[in-house]
Amino acid sequence: MSNILEIKNLYKYFGGIRAIDNLSMQVRENSLTALIGPNGCGKSTLFNVISGVLKADSGSIKFNGTELIGLQPNEINHLGLSRTFQDTKLFQNLTVVENMMLPPKHQKGEKLINIFKSKEKVDEMETELLDKALDILDLLEIRHMGYEYTKNLSGGQSKLVDLARILMSDPKMLLLDEPTAGVNPALTEKLFQKIFEMKNKLNLTVMIIEHDMDVIMRDEVDYVFVSNLGNIVAQGIPKEVQKNKDVIEAYLGK
Amino acid sequence: MDKTETEMPSSISRIIDKYKDFIKTKDASVIFYGLLVFLLVITIIGFRSQNLTFNITLLIFASLYIAAIYLCISLGLSMTYKLLDFANFAHAEYFIIGAYTAIMWNMINDYRDPVFMDIFIVIVLGFIAAGLVAILGDILVFKPLRKLNSSSETLMISSIGWGIIIRNVVSVFFGAGVVYFRWVETKNIRIKSVRVGGADFSTSVVYGLNVEYLIAILVTIFMVIALFYVLAKTKMGKALRATSDNISLAESSGIKTDRMINITWFIGGGLAGVSGVLFGLSSPIFPTSGFIYLLPAFAVVVLGGIGSLKGSVVAAVIIAFSQNLSVSYLSWLEGPLDRSGLIAYQRVLPFVILIIVILIKPQGLYGGDLDE
Amino acid sequence: MSKLSINKILDPIRIDYKIASSISFAIMILFTFAIKNTLLAIILNAIALVYIYIQNDQNYTEKTVNNIKLLATVTNFLLAFIILKDTPYSLFMVEALLFIVFYTLLALSLNVGNGLTGIVNFGVVAQVTVGAVVTGLLSVRGMPIFFAFIWGILGAAIFSGLIAMTTLRLKDDYFAIVSITIGEIFRQFLNTEPSLRARPGSNKLTTPGILDIPQPLAGFYNSTLINIAFFDWMNYRLFLGFIGAFIVLIALLIVNVIYYSPYGRLLKSIREDELVTNVYGKEVFKYKVIIMMISGLIAGAGGAMLAWIFLVITPENFLPLTTFFAWTAFIIGGRGNNKGMIVGSIIFVLLQRASRLLDNADSLFMRGLNSFVKFANPEAPSVSISYLQLIVVGAVLILFLRFSPRGMLPEEAYRPEIRGKKLPRAGSQAKSVQTEELDNNAQTNNKGDNNL
């Protein structure tokens, strides 16, 4: 298996805060990778830098061989790299279906001229997109929420819709920032199952941020990075990492 | 990987980014020095034509006077902007509250001749009246909207509405025409000045300094020092700064933030009120005269950096001086360009500065905290 | 492939609404032109509308209710128009119509910019200025009015696009400040620049302004329409109102297509969260520039309308107050709802102008007010009604923002409906057992560190 994501010597400081400090990592294609670390150690910042939301100070990020540094977030998304946000950022005043119909690439209706000139084609594409959205909602068993405004959803429902939305753009790789934060344990389990299911069904590479250790106890996780103070302090398959002294220190030491 | 899927270059954003980077980084200085050289060349041409003249003392005092007015308005604007995170378009109306309070003092004391001391009474009254109206505005308009978690956009729109209400309530009671503050007759102070430019290049002239200008400048300096002292040294000032930095943090550390917000409104509105009084000393007042100062005040706030009082002081002086300098250039340029009325563009100069600053250095000179 | 619109026609609720609205219009036309008893018409129409309102209204979608409100407002305005046609108030109504047209265009422009895309544009009057000045100048200099108009709106669009390109990257409040500032700079240009002063046949004016601006189709009206008996109740200003209404209609159609299309959905996402839209692969900036241009196009048409209404434009026509009025009409109407812009403008203009009908120094109200003012300030000049108008407008705006921020006609959800795939309506979600169970303990919502 080849590496889909390669990060080399990445730096990102916020004034005095070293959010990312000479970080390097590789993520293998079709793997399910977990990035764990205590709160405030720069995990979300890493996702922000990868997805182009924040500019890195220096370093290199290669996705499928394409350098991401310097690209706009939309360009990075078009390469097939899609992310969620820790504080589930759904479009509050739009319905679930509308939320989901935004991410697909190369929509006919994205061009102003098309919605006046080739309305038929736009409608056709809309129908396809709606079909696709409904299929994904079916997969996640939340079809009944289709026309609900997302501001009316609970935390758990929002996380599911977030997942549904990110799948709409046919990504190659998903970056999920604490997909189960604030969700009760029963749903957490369910959410993870859904994520694994999606990953296998759609042949995705998935990287998950979690701030507690539980996630590395899972069989489905292929590889674990442990981050602390903006750097990777340990990595390996879950079984190895569990035994790693640095990890235990990082977690139990605080 | 499939290259066709990686197209869609974000052409426009790319170009704009490049151009912004260009300005922001090393080349900003190129533009800046380019501008300086351009000004220098223009100045030399002007001097050689013997038509560009500056009256140094006039320039200094007129600019300081304008700076004082701008500054008094912008200090409060800057404070509330930082604290509540919205641009209050009604702020300039607190200016006319101060000005018309002075007029009311005139009316109440109709039966006697004005005395010198009136000015100090009026300054205090103007401060209190404008400060109270500012608090009233918060209670009636902004606080309920904050409670609803309204966006800063909503707050901005409602502040325009609130400003229009104030302006027109004043119009109802005083009419839309100009009114004058009656005060003791003052004589201009005659001081020596140098006029640079013209045939002899430097001529010494006598300049009659308006006492009202001097009062405005001195009162403003006093108030700014007092404000800085209160903010830096008193317990209340520290609480104010903490609230302005981070409301929720201040709240959780036991500061009564609601009270701090009211105090900020009172001080901010009051300062604007005083500037209205000071302005009314030497100029006619009408209900829209506050609005005229709104955008220059924004220019000062933005150039200084939102929330930075020190920045506001510096910015007010810079803007006032450049505005007054521009008068000399514009009136000279009317000749070579064969145009009349160019001088009116001096009003636009703060606007242009505002836009340029926002484009090139949106955080301003001292973008930062209240305690700087 | 099924067409998206089929169900719209089949939807029984909409049929109901269509019948009701047809009846309402039929009543109006019938009684006005055939029976000539407009008072009866207005009463019957009101009854019909109330009936529509009352009839099991929980079954109506938001859209239907909005349509009914629009219908109610517009028909009743038109009826009032017809009733007052032979009275001294007819002039008032015609002027009101002209300004309704003007503010509808401005509000519509805001609705594209802010209601749809979330741009805080406080520079509406700058766009209006460009539209008015370009149209005015070109037509005064002899260009045919239609082409002058086209150049006017294109000019406003191009100008808006340029402003957007340079400043739209800024924070909302900075953009607001910059846009209001640009309006003021323009006003100064208008005041000072000799090249922006003109009247037909002369370019050397000593005072600012563009005078004697030709009005559209005036010749046609004078030579043709005035002689047709059917139009005997029409005067040119009313005719101009119809021209304006026609422009509004075109703008409305264009904006409506954008609104209820994938393009509109994209713009709404930008409004909701620019960053997320960008992260999901859309070049936000480009869309914002395009939308500013469209909003400039519409506000520019408003500017041309203003030039035609006043025939003379001076810097005083372009005070920031106009921007504020446009925002008021926009907020009252309901941000995000195009039909709402008509309702908002009607309400705003009547609110602002109706007080003119009270402007009678002898009225009890004015006498009371004046004596109160005189009591407070013996030297006060007598109160002008225009101050009261502005106070009322300011207060109404603030009250709307506080108590009804969604406006008279709230935004409607975009719901692509496909045959055989009907989903439950927004707001009527019947939670399935499964999610209820899942969410029982999940009410904590996500309180993660929001440091992004």
Ligand SMILES: Nc1ncnc2c1ncn2[C@@H]1O[C@H](COP(=O)(O)OP(=O)(O)O)[C@@H](O)[C@H]1O
């Ligand atoms: N935009 C920002 N500006 C300043 N500091 C930031 C910003 N984003 C994150 N930080 C800081 O960087 C550090 C890492 O944050 P984050 O990446 O969110 O951590 P994690 O996701 O691992 O909990 C924190 O100390 C946080 O306060």
Ligand SMILES: [Mg+2]
């Ligand atoms: Mg995080």
